Amino acid sequence: MAAPRLTVHAPMDLEAIPEYPLDPDLRLDSHSFIQWEHRRWMSSDMRWNGTHECKSMWFELVNLAHGETPVGTLPHDVKRLARMVQPAVDLTHFEALCQLEFGPLHGWIPCRCGEGVGTWRAACCGVWHCLQRCHPASSPALAPWPPGPRAPRPCAGF
Template sequence: MAVSSASTRLVAVDDASLPLYPISTGQRLETHYFTVWHHRRWLRSEFRGLADREVRAVGLDLFFSAQDEDPVGTLPVDERMLAKLVAEPLDVWRALVERQVSPLYGWRRCRTDRGALRWYHPVVLEVVQAALGSREDHLARRASERERKRLEALPGQIVRAGGGKRLAEDQMYLIRLDQFC
């Protein structure tokens, strides 16, 4: 059993019933210097519509702070750490969490691949997964372009090294040679 520290009330939580967060610990978005923000989704969100300005501002801080956490897209469950993330004194944080619509509106508890308890928000998770997918696509395109350039340069290198023209034109040989090197 874990104890909730997101508010001043203690709430028992069965760790086994919590979902497993789908992003591994240690997977970061090191070059993630911006976040996609769906402004219409935000403008029409329940959270924005129900929360007061102070709670909305702190909620936004949580959304953006989660981008730099580990695993990316999550928040710690310790209320002291959450207060630090949003630069609020602990007593102010506790008062915000006690409001009918709190900065943790929509956030849910989860377990990480290493068993740690964290908060996650489905929308933040969606944004992070899209960013990770874009990053992976970008890395794959870069790797493919590097391979294409290597294979393009290889025939000339073979001829300059004394290899025959037929060998330099054999595509299967070029691919095997590139993979070997």
């Protein structure tokens, strides 16, 4: 089954949206870097098919997700996302880009985060699970990985 694609104005059935698999108390404050899976990026559909503008916004959103709560999520609010990208993007233009197959929200899917709805990328969770496995004393417990049958395999270590 394919993951639900994030759309700009689609109504959602909260029961159909997966729960975010990471503990909301998890923080990456002690890590001033982002682990980047270079080979995965070099062969990704986003790299090969996205416009430079969409790839730039997509990468900025990946970076921003590291500082959000829960870590690795973004707000499920297109207006806010358009303002989070810097310089801020015109909302109408951002919404149009998000409708592209390889737009700024390519691979981001809705998730339940406690009482609300957020947006996440399964590939990012694999990196955080690797971090927890490599540094278990400094990380709170994480939900079981992988969260579903199509989840990417976490890294082997740093």
